Amino acid sequence: xxxxxxxxxxxxxxxxxxxxxxxxxxxxxxxxxxxxxxxxxxxxxxxxxxxxxxxxxxxxxxxxxxxxxxxxxxxxxxxxxxxxxxxxxxxxxxxxxxxxxxxxxxxxxxxxxxxxxxxxx
Amino acid sequence: xxxxxxxxxxxxxxxxxxxxxxxxxxxxxxxxxxxxxxxxxxxxxxxxxxxxxxxxxxxxxxxxxxxxxxxxxxxxxxxxxxxxxxxxxxxxxxxxxxxxxxxxxxxxxxxxxxxxxxxxx
DNA sequence: ACTTTATATCACTATATAGCGATATAGCAA
DNA sequence: TTGCTATATCGCTATATAGTGATATAAAGT
Numbered sequence: 224x225x226x227x228x229x230x231x232x233x234x235x236x237x238x239x240x241x242x243x244x245x246x247x248x249x250x251x252x253x254x255x256x257x258x259x260x261x262x263x264x265x266x267x268x269x270x271x272x273x274x275x276x277x278x279x280x281x282x283x284x285x286x287x288x289x290x291x292x293x294x295x296x297x298x299x300x301x302x303x304x305x306x307x308x309x310x311x312x313x314x315x316x317x318x319x320x321x322x323x324x325x326x327x328x329x330x331x332x333x334x335x336x337x338x339x340x341x342x343x344x
Numbered sequence: 345x346x347x348x349x350x351x352x353x354x355x356x357x358x359x360x361x362x363x364x365x366x367x368x369x370x371x372x373x374x375x376x377x378x379x380x381x382x383x384x385x386x387x388x389x390x391x392x393x394x395x396x397x398x399x400x401x402x403x404x405x406x407x408x409x410x411x412x413x414x415x416x417x418x419x420x421x422x423x424x425x426x427x428x429x430x431x432x433x434x435x436x437x438x439x440x441x442x443x444x445x446x447x448x449x450x451x452x453x454x455x456x457x458x459x460x461x462x463x464x465x
Numbered sequence: 466a467c468t469t470t471a472t473a474t475c476a477c478t479a480t481a482t483a484g485c486g487a488t489a490t491a492g493c494a495a
Numbered sequence: 496t497t498g499c500t501a502t503a504t505c506g507c508t509a510t511a512t513a514g515t516g517a518t519a520t521a522a523a524g525t
Contacts, residue, residue: 240382240448244451245379247451248379248382248444249378249382251450252373253377255373255377256371256376257512258366258367258369261370262366273472274472275472284516285471286472286514287514288472289474290473290512290514299450305521307523308523309471309472316450318449318450321442322447323369326373326443327365329437329439330365330368330372333420394502395502396500404484406502407484407504407505408484410502410503411484411504414503426491428492428501429493429500429501429502430502
């Protein structure tokens with residue numbers, strides 16, 4: 224039997240992805256929209272790290288890092304396991320590498336274009 | 345003459361990308377972290393559209409769409425040109441297609457793994 | 466038992482921004 | 496000019512969340 228959509232019957236959502244999917248995608252991108260979280264992911268790209276190491280890498284408080292890690296975890300980007308007192312974190316989805324590569328390349332291209340008129344070398 | 349490093353001498357930014365770059369990248373991802381903006385981009389993937397058409401596609405107010413468009417424009421994801429009364433919008437960076445593809449694939453994989461409702465596309 | 470260490474969570478403030486209605490600006494037509 | 500249309504911007508409220516310090520929980524050693 225057909226499923227019941229839970230909200231708006233009148234929304235002009237003629238084609239494309241359904242609103243629910245857009246919200247999920249937006250939620251994923253939002254997890255990548257914070258400098259501290261990017262720094263955490265950047266640190267994890269070198270390999271597993273425990274929370275203390277990540278606090279040091281992030282340059283912000285432990286409570287804050289813990290919250291950011293839970294955001295990344297909920298977005299399916301990192302996985303954690305307990306090892307004695309430590310919580311070990313690791314990147315759980317290699318797609319993150321691609322996403323960051325693309326975004327970095329984009330930035331680099333724009334940066335190069337912008338610094339054309341500046342550079343003597 | 346030697347180049348001068350531009351910012352923070354004290355930040356524990358031992359390696360990796362500098363903080364300024366992380367903020368720029370985060371800013372780009374943040375532009376993609378809103379369902380309405382994703383819907384606008386999704387509509388623009390079919391080709392150029394003016395603001396009125398986008399308002400209809402987005403299903404929210406004109407003032408709101410205008411603000412979202414300016415966010416996308418500032419993030420370098422769309423370009424606009426004036427044509428009489430209309431402002432025509434178009435995707436200006438094909439990298440957006442890649443980013444959304446990757447994120448969608450990620451979602452789809454997780455979704456398939458979990459259950460199987462919420463129609464495909 | 467108590468202590469120390471590692472991490473998570475709570476309570477709070479401050480800031481950012483999504484959404485809305487109203488108004489302002491820009492371009493065209495009469 | 497006036498009027499109409501398309502878009503941008505302003506003023507505002509409400510919500511989300513980044514950051515902090517304090518506290519709670521958990522695991523191991525004493």
